[in-house]
Amino acid sequence: MSRGTRILRGARAREITARALAAVPLNYAVTSALTVLIARLLPGGGAQASIGATMLSFAIFAGLAMTAFAVRSVARLWIAFVGIALFAGVVDWMLIHWGGRL
Amino acid sequence: MKGGFRQSMAWLHTWTGLLLGWLLFAIFVTGTSAYFQEEITRWMTPEVRSVPADPASGFAGAVRWLEREAPGASEWSAYSAGKRTAGLQLYWVNGPDASADAPTEARLDGAGRKVEARETLGGWFLYRFHYDLHYINWYWARWLVGVAAMAMLVAILSGIVTHKKIIADFFLLRFGKGQRSWLDVHNVSSVLFLPFILMITYTGLVSLATHYMPWGVAANYSDQAKFVDAAFPWPAPGERAGAAPLVPVAPLVERAEHGWGVAAGSIRILNPGDRSARIIVSSAPDSSMFVRPRSITFDGVTGRQIDARDPSGAATNTESAMIGLHAGRYANMLLRVLYFLSGLAGCVMVASGLILWTVKRRARLPDPGRPHPGFRLVEKLNIAAIVGLPFGIAVYFLANRLLSLGIEGRSEQEIDAMFIAWGAIAVWAIARPARRAWIESLSAAALAFVSVPIVNALTTSRGLPASLMAGDSIFALFDIAMLVIAAGFCGAAFKVAQRDAGRAANRRMRKASPPATEVA
Amino acid sequence: MIHILLFLFAFLGFSLLCLARERHQRDLFGRKLAASTARRLRRGGSLCLLLAYPAAGSILGWGYGAVEWLGQLSVGALVTVLLLTRLSTRRSQRPTGA
Numbered sequence A: 001m002s003r004g005t006r007i008l009r010g011a012r013a014r015e016i017t018a019r020a021l022a023a024v025p026l027n028y029a030v031t032s033a034l035t036v037l038i039a040r041l042l043p044g045g046g047a048q049a050s051i052g053a054t055m056l057s058f059a060i061f062a063g064l065a066m067t068a069f070a071v072r073s074v075a076r077l078w079i080a081f082v083g084i085a086l087f088a089g090v091v092d093w094m095l096i097h098w099g100g101r102l
Numbered sequence B: 001m002k003g004g005f006r007q008s009m010a011w012l013h014t015w016t017g018l019l020l021g022w023l024l025f026a027i028f029v030t031g032t033s034a035y036f037q038e039e040i041t042r043w044m045t046p047e048v049r050s051v052p053a054d055p056a057s058g059f060a061g062a063v064r065w066l067e068r069e070a071p072g073a074s075e076w077s078a079y080s081a082g083k084r085t086a087g088l089q090l091y092w093v094n095g096p097d098a099s100a101d102a103p104t105e106a107r108l109d110g111a112g113r114k115v116e117a118r119e120t121l122g123g124w125f126l127y128r129f130h131y132d133l134h135y136i137n138w139y140w141a142r143w144l145v146g147v148a149a150m151a152m153l154v155a156i157l158s159g160i161v162t163h164k165k166i167i168a169d170f171f172l173l174r175f176g177k178g179q180r181s182w183l184d185v186h187n188v189s190s191v192l193f194l195p196f197i198l199m200i201t202y203t204g205l206v207s208l209a210t211h212y213m214p215w216g217v218a219a220n221y222s223d224q225a226k227f228v229d230a231a232f233p234w235p236a237p238g239e240r241a242g243a244a245p246l247v248p249v250a251p252l253v254e255r256a257e258h259g260w261g262v263a264a265g266s267i268r269i270l271n272p273g274d275r276s277a278r279i280i281v282s283s284a285p286d287s288s289m290f291v292r293p294r295s296i297t298f299d300g301v302t303g304r305q306i307d308a309r310d311p312s313g314a315a316t317n318t319e320s321a322m323i324g325l326h327a328g329r330y331a332n333m334l335l336r337v338l339y340f341l342s343g344l345a346g347c348v349m350v351a352s353g354l355i356l357w358t359v360k361r362r363a364r365l366p367d368p369g370r371p372h373p374g375f376r377l378v379e380k381l382n383i384a385a386i387v388g389l390p391f392g393i394a395v396y397f398l399a400n401r402l403l404s405l406g407i408e409g410r411s412e413q414e415i416d417a418m419f420i421a422w423g424a425i426a427v428w429a430i431a432r433p434a435r436r437a438w439i440e441s442l443s444a445a446a447l448a449f450v451s452v453p454i455v456n457a458l459t460t461s462r463g464l465p466a467s468l469m470a471g472d473s474i475f476a477l478f479d480i481a482m483l484v485i486a487a488g489f490c491g492a493a494f495k496v497a498q499r500d501a502g503r504a505a506n507r508r509m510r511k512a513s514p515p516a517t518e519v520a
Numbered sequence C: 001m002i003h004i005l006l007f008l009f010a011f012l013g014f015s016l017l018c019l020a021r022e023r024h025q026r027d028l029f030g031r032k033l034a035a036s037t038a039r040r041l042r043r044g045g046s047l048c049l050l051l052a053y054p055a056a057g058s059i060l061g062w063g064y065g066a067v068e069w070l071g072q073l074s075v076g077a078l079v080t081v082l083l084l085t086r087l088s089t090r091r092s093q094r095p096t097g098a
Helices: A003-041 A046-070 A074-099 B005-044 B055-069 B122-132 B138-162 B179-191 B194-207 B215-220 B224-231 B250-260 B314-327 B333-364 B373-386 B388-402 B410-431 B434-459 B464-470 B473-512 C002-019 C022-029 C035-060 C062-093
Strands: B075-080 B088-093 B105-108 B264-270 B278-283 B295-299 B305-309
Touching: A003 A046, A003 A074, A003 B215, A046 A074, A046 B005, A046 B138, A046 B194, A046 B215, A046 B224, A046 B314, B005 B122, B005 B138, B005 B333, B005 B373, B005 B388, B005 B473, B055 B075, B055 B088, B055 B105, B055 B250, B055 B264, B122 B138, B122 B388, B122 B410, B138 B194, B179 B194, B179 B333, B194 B314, B194 B333, B194 C062, B215 B224, B250 B264, B250 B278, B250 B295, B333 B373, B333 C062, B373 B388, B373 B410, B373 B434, B388 B410, B388 B434, B388 B473, B410 B434, B434 B464, B434 B473, B464 B473, C002 C022, C002 C035, C002 C062, C022 C062, C035 C062
Parallel strands: none
Antiparallel strands: B075 B088, B075 B264, B088 B105, B264 B278, B278 B295, B295 B305
16 A cells, blocks of 8 residues: 555545544534523423423434535534534523523 | 535445444334234233223223232232233232232233233333343443434435435336345335335434433423423322222223223222322323323222323424324224334335445455455344344244243243344354355245244144134234245245356356456 | 225326336337326326325324325335336337337
């Protein structure tokens, strides 16, 4: 195997790993933060909002997982996911801190 | 990703499908069998001849039995297994003066007598396996199954996006064309049954939703117990207040059924024999697509209605309908057959996808005689997964008939037999060259399935000839199904052997002809 | 009854949709049909499939009916595919001068 091939093969493996990490564990964090947000915002009382948000979470996770492999730039992907997770996480914390839980 | 959107989705489809395909096949096979789990259990307990009973008299019989056998209990409950089985499953919570190892459950047949049958988990084991697996702690098993289900969802969605000619290729099913044929089978089984497959995957995730995503609940509740109490209240026995006779249960059940317009599915009696007794009658979960039941609470001494509960709320009802759709207990026999066929299509989809991967890759191998280890691994795993589990299930049925009754841990041994058989196929697949292993294991599966009705006839009085003559449709159809499956495996073994012989003949012809003609 | 009717709706609908496709027209008739015919076949097929739902829903209930409708569509499509495969292979095996 030439050095060039080795480098290319390594680059592809690194790209796939980066996308997989975004598509699974990072995705779980993003989806969880979004699910909490939706659960805080849905109407109908605590139980209905929690159940509704939980049911939606699987569609969100699947969609984000596919996005992780569809977008061109891995760097932008990570920045976007981390950004969403942080933003949603902060809003979640504020909503729970000021709204309280049952 | 490089290569464009559709290509990256195709790549994702291939890898999510391949890596989780073997587990998904097991989930689909056992899950599909679960649509007939009651029938399988009946076949596996041939001693039981059920007596049809209406719910009210069934529950009254259960209460009489419990008054005799568990008089000091703080709580009794009786559950009907559904419209397709007579008989009730009883549970009770023993009072403080009972010994620690006193029984807490029993099964009664339709006439109120305790069922005496061989110890077996029957079709229920296969149903439970499809989400709890076995030998693994249920917590991790459900996570594994959940990962597989999410991979399935991603595979479905990426498969839809990838298949640009989804309408153009809709009707094509070409046989005998190698890779093209396997792709056609994969397309037909997945596209034609897409509504079911998408539904079953998503509702499967929803069925265990809080196991995977507890944060939606944590967002609004500081304690999961508070959520369960709010969403699915479960009254507990109150303070005891002095002895008083329990009011007859049958009229209350009938009153509840009359009010709902559907059958009752279970009763719970809190503090029976006490002034504080409560009788909670719930509707049958299989009476509608909404699996969460309605319930009415009666005073246990006067029979007066105290409370009525109807699950309400858009999210609750959506969840209730999703679980109901997944389990399909509400379905009548025709719809149940459609569910079963759709499940089979799902199995064909997964299996053909796994095989397609090897067929495609084999064509691209630099040296087909010596494939790389990854390819060989997939080939062997395919055989172990696709033939191993069905073979194991046939052996599970055989063990049910062949293991002696009354031995200790009999039901566990039946299950062990299934996994030992499955493991044997896996070992065989590793030891033998792939092509031979396919033919040999497919033949073994055919043999195992054809043995089931034979062993049934030899070891019980309810063999196929007897059940046909007696009009015993469940036993007859089960045995016939075994024969049909055996024929299927036999046919598959023949096909593979034919293709193998054809390829071998081609190879011989090419070797025999002079090398000069090989040059194009 | 309704169950047989639903299957027939599904089978007919998919058969018409199938016949509207050029490739299958060539396989079955040996020639391409007129574009207007194809359009009519396509519309008729879609209509058949869609009308099956109100038929199912009015008799079985809208929820139950929806589930059985989709199940019957799948089976109807499958039978169409199997029949098409059978007829296409038989035709291509016939020793015609085509």
